[in-house]
Structure formats: structure tokens, C-alpha cells
Amino acid sequence: MTVAENNYLELATQDGDTIKVLRRAHPRARRLRLTVTSGGAQVSYPEGTHPAQVFAFLRKHANWLERKLDELKLDQPGPPPLKPGVPTLIPLRGETTRLQWRDGPYPRVELDGERLVLSLPKPHNKHSLSAARSLLHSYLQAQIRRDVSRYLARYTPELGRAPNGVRVKPLKSLWGSLDTRDWVTLDLALALAPLDALRYVVVHELCHLRIRDHSPRFWALVGSLCPDWQEQRDWLKTSGHALKAELSRLVA
Amino acid sequence: MWFRNLTLFRFSESSAKSLKSLEDKLAEQRLRACGPQELATQGFISPYGRTEESLTHSIANYMMFTAAREDKLLPGSVVNEELSARLKKIAEKEGRKVGSKERKRLKEEVLTDLLPRAFTRLSKLNVYVAPKTGWLVLDTASRKGAEEAVTTLREALGSFPAVPMAAEESPRNLMTEWLIHGKLPAGLALGDECELRDPAETGATVRCRRQDLETDEVREHLKSGKQVFQLGLVYDDRISFTLGEDLAVRKLRFLDQVQDELGETDRDSRLAELDAIFALMTLELERLLAKFEEWFGLPRPNDKR
Numbered sequence: 107m108t109v110a111e112n113n114y115l116e117l118a119t120q121d122g123d124t125i126k127v128l129r130r131a132h133p134r135a136r137r138l139r140l141t142v143t144s145g146g147a148q149v150s151y152p153e154g155t156h157p158a159q160v161f162a163f164l165r166k167h168a169n170w171l172e173r174k175l176d177e178l179k180l181d182q183p184g185p186p187p188l189k190p191g192v193p194t195l196i197p198l199r200g201e202t203t204r205l206q207w208r209d210g211p212y213p214r215v216e217l218d219g220e221r222l223v224l225s226l227p228k229p230h231n232k233h234s235l236s237a238a239r240s241l242l243h244s245y246l247q248a249q250i251r252r253d254v255s256r257y258l259a260r261y262t263p264e265l266g267r268a269p270n271g272v273r274v275k276p277l278k279s280l281w282g283s284l285d286t287r288d289w290v291t292l293d294l295a296l297a298l299a300p301l302d303a304l305r306y307v308v309v310h311e312l313c314h315l316r317i318r319d320h321s322p323r324f325w326a327l328v329g330s331l332c333p334d335w336q337e338q339r340d341w342l343k344t345s346g347h348a349l350k351a352e353l354s355r356l357v358a
Numbered sequence: 359m360w361f362r363n364l365t366l367f368r369f370s371e372s373s374a375k376s377l378k379s380l381e382d383k384l385a386e387q388r389l390r391a392c393g394p395q396e397l398a399t400q401g402f403i404s405p406y407g408r409t410e411e412s413l414t415h416s417i418a419n420y421m422m423f424t425a426a427r428e429d430k431l432l433p434g435s436v437v438n439e440e441l442s443a444r445l446k447k448i449a450e451k452e453g454r455k456v457g458s459k460e461r462k463r464l465k466e467e468v469l470t471d472l473l474p475r476a477f478t479r480l481s482k483l484n485v486y487v488a489p490k491t492g493w494l495v496l497d498t499a500s501r502k503g504a505e506e507a508v509t510t511l512r513e514a515l516g517s518f519p520a521v522p523m524a525a526e527e528s529p530r531n532l533m534t535e536w537l538i539h540g541k542l543p544a545g546l547a548l549g550d551e552c553e554l555r556d557p558a559e560t561g562a563t564v565r566c567r568r569q570d571l572e573t574d575e576v577r578e579h580l581k582s583g584k585q586v587f588q589l590g591l592v593y594d595d596r597i598s599f600t601l602g603e604d605l606a607v608r609k610l611r612f613l614d615q616v617q618d619e620l621g622e623t624d625r626d627s628r629l630a631e632l633d634a635i636f637a638l639m640t641l642e643l644e645r646l647l648a649k650f651e652e653w654f655g656l657p658r659p660n661d662k663r
Contacts, residue, residue, distance in 0.1 A: 212538050212577075212581055213580075213581070213582075213583040227581050233582060233583065236556075236583070237582065237583030239558070240557040240558050240561075240585075241557075243557055243558075244528065244530060244531065244557050244585060245531075247528070248527075248528030248530075248531055251524060251525065251528060252526045252527070252655070254524055255524035255526050255656070256526070256657060258521050258524055258659070259368075259521065259657040259659045259660055260659075260660060262370070262519045262521050262659050263370040263372060263373070263519060263659045266517050266519055267517070267519050268519040268520055268521045268522075268659075269521075269522070270505045270508070270509075271501065271505075272522075272524055287505065
């Protein structure tokens with residue numbers, strides 16, 4: 107194990123692979139902590155911890171880390187970064203969709219049959235990539251808003267409560283939240299997930315308008331509106347992190 | 359009394375039933391004057407004026423009411439100045455520093471002394487409901503103001519699940535298309551102002567006023583990937599407004615054609631004038647909102663599963 111690029115530790119696994127772990131000294135940390143998110147593995151430790159102690163901790167939990175990365179499907183090298191002009195595959199509403207590029211007078215994005223077509227003015231310059239990312243961002247947002255608008259119309263009369271508004275933006279670890287002002291926030295990555303998963307998250311947050319905790323009573327309410335919630339929740343737990351990683355490739 | 363801004367909410371048919379006893383329910387939440395130690399009060403007042411009795415104004419399919427709040431004007435700087443004066447006095451008299459607990463208590467004291475002497479300000483917000491079509495229309499473009507008014511209404515009615523406008527078609531994408539191609543839905547024409555923004559986090563912003571929108575300089579911005587966040591529009595030569603991507607309507611103006619129809623009402627009677635304006639305005643807005651529903655896809659909450 108060697109320190110690479112200053113902030114990364116490289117952990118050798120039993121089958122000869124290496125796992126990159128981001129290391130972070132945290133001023134408020136009390137103990138060593140190893141986490142896996144869509145961004146990869148990260149170890150945080152109290153300031154002043156001896157590097158050898160961090161290494162030993164990682165080595166002790168190498169098997170766990172390997173298993174977790176495997177479970178979350180994060181151990182394969184991801185697709186290459188987004189580049190204007192280079193077609194790629196992206197997940198969209200749970201389906202693998204081809205992303206293609208076209209020349210056009212105005213930046214534009216449209217679904218053409220099974221393909222998502224991004225038009226950008228020629229020649230491509232340093233602004234093209236950010237224009238493409240912005241376009242994808244607003245396209246995905248529009249997709250979520252369309253469905254959420256239907257779900258709100260359907261579920262709010264049943265619940266007898268309505269949120270004050272809906273925000274859609276990339277979230278780091280949550281899929282959705284409900285704040286004290288009754289605003290629902292949803293993760294943009296849900297636009298890449300199957301519709302049923304999005305429906306579950308919306309129902310979950312709307313149910314919080316009635317019951318603001320995760321008690322059995324709450325889950326019963328979710329179950330009455332969305333009978334397959336357990337299945338969707340499991341799906342998000344296992345496959346969701348890959349989607350979050352994919353989203354940051356597309357719009358970050 | 360003409361609405362100058364619009365924030366829209368929508369409710370289902372079953373929720374519309376709870377509006378039948380609106381007048382009585384609102385009466386329970388009539389606006390009280392701020393007590394000597396109160397910072398603010400919320401409630402409802404008569405659309406005809408604070409001293410009038412009736413809390414709603416109804417015609418055919420519409421009911422208007424006025425949500426109001428009274429706020430004490432007590433700027434933080436005034437409180438802090440008085441507080442530091444008292445702290446100084448203690449320091450000089452007793453020659454000691456004041457701890458945080460005592461400081462907190464002193465601040466409370468200052469508030470108790472100053473609050474009864476503070477000015478109160480009344481702010482009003484006209485709202486109308488259309489039980490038949492399920493629209494709740496507020497005369498504000500401020501999200502926060504609208505939320506407060508709807509919350510007060512919910513408290514008065516017990517439960518009132520009105521949904522803020524969430525469009526099926528993204529207004530931002532649609533308005534960008536309109537501006538790029540100049541092809542607008544029938545009856546709609548471009549106005550003379552817009553706000554273009556790069557949708558990225560630290561997006562560049564361009565605002566145009568009194569500007570012909572169908573020119574190359576505007577198109578150049580669209581080519582670089584900016585999108586329309588606000589667009590000036592004119593509907594049927596009767597209503598002009600600026601539409602935001604959140605579907606908030608600003609700078610709403612009813613043009614000469616509409617104003618002419620109002621004609622010479624009996625200007626002596628405030629009530630008659632209010633009645634005439636409200637009737638005309640709701641009629642015009644009903645047509646506009648139906649168009650919004652068609653262009654952007656704004657489903658009414660549905661009671662059936």
C-alpha cells in the first residue's frame with residue numbers, strides 16, 4: 107500500500123487489484139471511518155492519526171470494502187467522461203439509452219425514438235461541454251417534473267396534504283427529503299432510475315407530510331399508497347449508487 | 359384591485375367542497391391587531407377594506423378574500439443600539455463585564471420595552487378561488503408570501519391540499535423553443551423583455567428590457583446555451599405579463615381592450631367598481647389559465663384512484 111496523488115491511498119486486494127481510497131482528516135472525527143458512496147471509497151480519521159494506524163484499519167476492512175464495492179457495482183471502471191461528438195450509453199428512466207450528437211444552430215436536446223440526441227452549434231469549443239451538461243441537466247429535470255406533476259395530482263387528494271413546492275437537484279446521498287417548510291426535494295439522479303423507483307420516493311416524501319418519522323405507522327401509510335415500496339427501496343439501495351455516479355458523469 | 363402578479367395553486371373537487379363554508383371559517387381567523395408584546399399576527403380581512411364586515415366577495419363561480427398580516431417594525435439595529443447603551447451603563451456603574459446569560463436577559467428586556475412603542479405595518483394579499491375549475495390564485499409573485507397565505511388558509515379550513523403548480527411540460531424548455539423559433543401558440547405574442555440564464559450552477563444571466571426579442575443579439579445568447587427563465591408575453595392583445603420558469607406571473611397588465619370593456623361603471627360606489635373589475639378580471643384570467651393548462655400541462659388533482 108502506497109500513498110498516491112497525495113490524497114488517495116491504494117489498497118491492494120487479495121486478487122492483485124488495487125482499490126483507491128480517498129483519505130480525509132476530519133477535525134470533528136472521533137474515530138476511523140470507512141464509507142462507500144457513489145464517489146467511491148473514503149476513509150476519514152481524526153486529525154493527527156498516525157498514517158500506519160489508517161493503513162492498518164484499511165487492511166483490516168479490505169474484504170468488507172471489496173464486497174461493498176462489488177455490491178454497489180462501483181468496482182468496474184465507469185464509462186469515459188462525457189465528450190461532445192462521442193456517442194455513449196446512458197441510463198434513462200431505467201432503460202439503457204444511446205446518447206448521440208448532432209450539429210445544429212442552437213443547443214438542443216430531444217428524444218428521437220430510442221435515442222437521445224444532443225444538438226450543438228459547430229465548431230465545438232470550450233463552452234460546448236458545459237452547454238451539453240446544462241442541456242442534459244434541464245432535460246432530466248423536465249422528465250422528473252413531468253412525472254412528479256402527475257403523481258402530485260394523484261396522491262395529494264388521497265393524503266389530504268400537499269407540499270408547498272418541489273425542488274429537483276443532484277443530492278449527494280439522499281434520494282429525497284421534506285423540509286420544515288413542506289418543500290419536497292428530489293435527487294436529479296431519479297431521472298435515470300425506473301419510473302417505479304421515482305414513484306416510491308415521491309410517495310415516501312409525501313407521506314412524511316402526515317407522519318414525520320419512519321415509524322411502522324409511516325411504513326404502513328407508504329404501503330397503502332405504494333404496495334411495492336420494499337422492492338423499490340431495495341433496488342435504490344443496491345443499484346442507486348451507480349446511478350448517482352452516472353449522473354455526476356453527465357451533469358456535474 | 360386588479361391583480362398585478364399571479365401565483366397559482368390547484369386543488370381537487372373534494373377539496374372544493376370545503377370552500378362552501380369559507381366565509382364562516384375565515385371569520386374564525388379574522389386579523390387581530392398586534393398586541394403590545396406580539397411581533398406579528400396573521401389572518402383575514404375584508405376585501406373591501408379592514409373596517410368592513412364581509413370577509414369574502416363572491417360572484418358566479420369565484421370567491422375572493424384577503425389574507426393579511428400585521429408586523430411590528432422593530433429593526434435589529436435599534437435593539438442592538440439600546441442594548442449596547444445599557445451594557446455600557448452597567449460597565450460604568452458597576453465596573454464589571456456582562457456575561458452571555460445576563461446579556462440575553464437584557465436583550466429580552468429591551469424587546470419588552472420597545473415592542474409596545476414600535477410601529478405596526480399592515481400587508482394585504484388578495485386571493486381568489488375558483489371551486490369549479492380548481493384554481494387558487496394569489497396576487498403575488500413571491501413564493502414565500504404565497505406559502506404563508508396558503509398556510510393561513512389551510513389553518514382556517516383544517517385541511518386544504520392545494521398543490522403548487524408543477525407543469526408536465528418544462529416551461530423553461532417551452533419558452534426557449536418559443537424564443538428560438540418565434541413560433542408561439544395561437545393568441546400568444548412575444549413582449550419586450552426576457553431573462554436568459556445559463557442553467558449551470560454559477561450561470562451567467564442576461565436581462566433585456568424594452569428590447570425586440572426577435573433579433574440576432576438575443577439569438578446569439580441562445581446559441582451559447584442560455585435558456586429562457588423569464589419571458590414577456592402578450593395574450594390576445596388583452597393581457598400582457600412576464601412569465602417565469604416557475605410559472606409565476608409578474609407585471610400582469612390588462613390592456614386597453616379589457617379596460618374599455620369595463621366602461622364607465624358607477625365610480626361613486628367602491629363596491630360596484632370592485633364587483634365589475636373582479637368579474638371582468640376572473641373572466642379574462644379563466645381563459646388565460648385554461649391556456650396555461652393546455653400549453654404546460656397542469657393536471658388538476660384527481661380524487662379517483
